[in-house]
Amino acid sequence: MSSTPWFWIVVVAVVVLVAVLVAGLLIARRRRISLDESKAADVVEKPKGGGYTATGGIALAPGGEKTEEPEHPVEDRPETDGQPAVGDDAAVPRDSAQRTVRDVELPEPAEEAAPEPAPVEEIAPATGRLERLRGRLGKSRSVFGQSLLGLLGAGDLDEDSWQDVEDTLLMADLGAATTTEIVDRLREELKRRAVRTSEEARAVLQEVLTAALSTDAVRAVRALPHTVDGKKQPAVVLVAGVNGTGKTTTTGKLARVLVAQGSTVVLGAADTFRAAAADQLQTWAERVGAEVVRGKEGADPAAVAFDAVKRGTEAGVDAVLVDTAGRLHTKTGLMDELGKVKRVVEKQAKVDEVLLVLDATTGQNGLMQARVFSEVIDVTGIVLTKLDGTAKGGIVFQVQRELGVPVKLVGLGEGPDDLAPFEPGAFVEALLSS
Numbered sequence: 001m002s003s004t005p006w007f008w009i010v011v012v013a014v015v016v017l018v019a020v021l022v023a024g025l026l027i028a029r030r031r032r033i034s035l036d037e038s039k040a041a042d043v044v045e046k047p048k049g050g051g052y053t054a055t056g057g058i059a060l061a062p063g064g065e066k067t068e069e070p071e072h073p074v075e076d077r078p079e080t081d082g083q084p085a086v087g088d089d090a091a092v093p094r095d096s097a098q099r100t101v102r103d104v105e106l107p108e109p110a111e112e113a114a115p116e117p118a119p120v121e122e123i124a125p126a127t128g129r130l131e132r133l134r135g136r137l138g139k140s141r142s143v144f145g146q147s148l149l150g151l152l153g154a155g156d157l158d159e160d161s162w163q164d165v166e167d168t169l170l171m172a173d174l175g176a177a178t179t180t181e182i183v184d185r186l187r188e189e190l191k192r193r194a195v196r197t198s199e200e201a202r203a204v205l206q207e208v209l210t211a212a213l214s215t216d217a218v219r220a221v222r223a224l225p226h227t228v229d230g231k232k233q234p235a236v237v238l239v240a241g242v243n244g245t246g247k248t249t250t251t252g253k254l255a256r257v258l259v260a261q262g263s264t265v266v267l268g269a270a271d272t273f274r275a276a277a278a279d280q281l282q283t284w285a286e287r288v289g290a291e292v293v294r295g296k297e298g299a300d301p302a303a304v305a306f307d308a309v310k311r312g313t314e315a316g317v318d319a320v321l322v323d324t325a326g327r328l329h330t331k332t333g334l335m336d337e338l339g340k341v342k343r344v345v346e347k348q349a350k351v352d353e354v355l356l357v358l359d360a361t362t363g364q365n366g367l368m369q370a371r372v373f374s375e376v377i378d379v380t381g382i383v384l385t386k387l388d389g390t391a392k393g394g395i396v397f398q399v400q401r402e403l404g405v406p407v408k409l410v411g412l413g414e415g416p417d418d419l420a421p422f423e424p425g426a427f428v429e430a431l432l433s434s
């Protein structure tokens with residue numbers, strides 16, 4: 001029986017050994033990493049929130065401080081070709097520090113080269129211009145030349161025919177008073193001379209119309225210098241009129257005429273109401289080599305006019321032409337402004353000529369404007385523009401008669417030399433030419 005205890009000791013030892021082996025196997029099995037993803041996915045519960053698991057808190061940085069440039073930016077490493085390299089972020093994280101704006105010195109713009117002075121143009125001679133431009137009166141010519149001559153050349157006229165003559169003259173804008181006067185004279189002369197042929201009728205018509213345009217007033221534009229107290233004083237010419245009638249154009253054209261005749265000219269851009277008017281005048285001046293005095297946009301026109309006359313006097317030029325602002329005559333204040341321009345200019349020099357520019361195409365309206373202008377300022381001469389674009393050339397007769405002021409110049413086109421001196425005989429001749 002002495003072997004029995006050893007038997008039990010061996011049995012217990014075997015049992016303990018087996019138990020330890022089994023326990024070790026179980027623990028080892030639990031710790032093994034599964035490489036089977038599908039099985040693992042089955043086991044891991046899907047996180048809430050679309051699968052995003054935050055790994056840390058929000059990165060914060062102190063505000064208001066300049067962020068330092070990265071020490072080794074990508075662009076410094078040619079081998080990366082600007083592509084993200086190992087250790088770089090593929091994209092800049094949204095919450096990374098932003099670059100601040102840096103002031104960068106820009107190169108000074110290259111100094112603009114001064115514009116080349118425009119070459120001075122050749123100017124067509126002023127003499128004989130009306131004859132040369134007679135074709136421009138085409139529209140008015142058909143009224144006088146064809147309609148009137150057609151009626152008068154037909155021999156003895158009955159009352160209906162005389163009524164037609166009257167209507168034709170009225171439609172050409174001669175106005176009631178001038179029309180009546182002309183028809184009466186025509187009747188008288190045709191009867192007295194016992195006119196039978198169309199040639200004779202033409203001669204009478206020419207005579208009567210020319211007489212209606214004649215005046216004792218001087219038609220010459222006072223634009224030549226004179227002497228005051230032994231000193232040369234330039235002629236001062238103010239050019240006035242409603243916007244768009246052709247004031248600036250006329251001032252430029254007149255400057256050309258004067259320069260062509262050997263005069264020196266300063267132009268005053270006193271139309272400060274419309275900025276482009278000063279530029280326009282400057283262009284005209286450059287074309288003839290004249291000087292322009294201009295103010296800032298919205299400057300006092302009287303001050304600009306004053307400066308222009310001052311400059312002209314100092315420079316000893318022959319004429320100063322001042323292009324004034326052409327606001328609507330209905331605006332009393334603006335018309336007062338024109339009166340002021342004249343008064344201010346006259347503090348240093350007499351105004352020799354006030355030319356009122358009227359647009360022939362506006363007919364009766366132009367006449368109304370003329371009346372208001374002549375109340376504000378002493379108009380000494382009329383410039384009738386755009387006679388090339390109207391059949392109402394008869395406005396010349398009416399304007400002169402109504403205002404008692406001679407038409408001195410006529411505009412017959414937009415060209416630089418399309419300004420002609422007004423001569424009644426040549427004008428009527430042009431109207432009646434076929």
Ligand SMILES: Nc1nc2c(ncn2[C@@H]2O[C@H](COP(=O)(O)OP(=O)(O)OP(=O)(O)O)[C@@H](O)[C@H]2O)c(=O)[nH]1
Nearest residue numbers: 243244245246247248249277326386411412413414
């Ligand atoms: N057909 C024709 N057009 C003319 C004549 N005179 C001027 N014009 C045109 O009329 C327009 C107005 O002329 P401007 O000289 O600018 O008129 P303005 O009176 O100075 O006008 P503001 O500067 O606005 O006061 C321009 O297009 C000129 O070319 C003319 O005799 N015949």
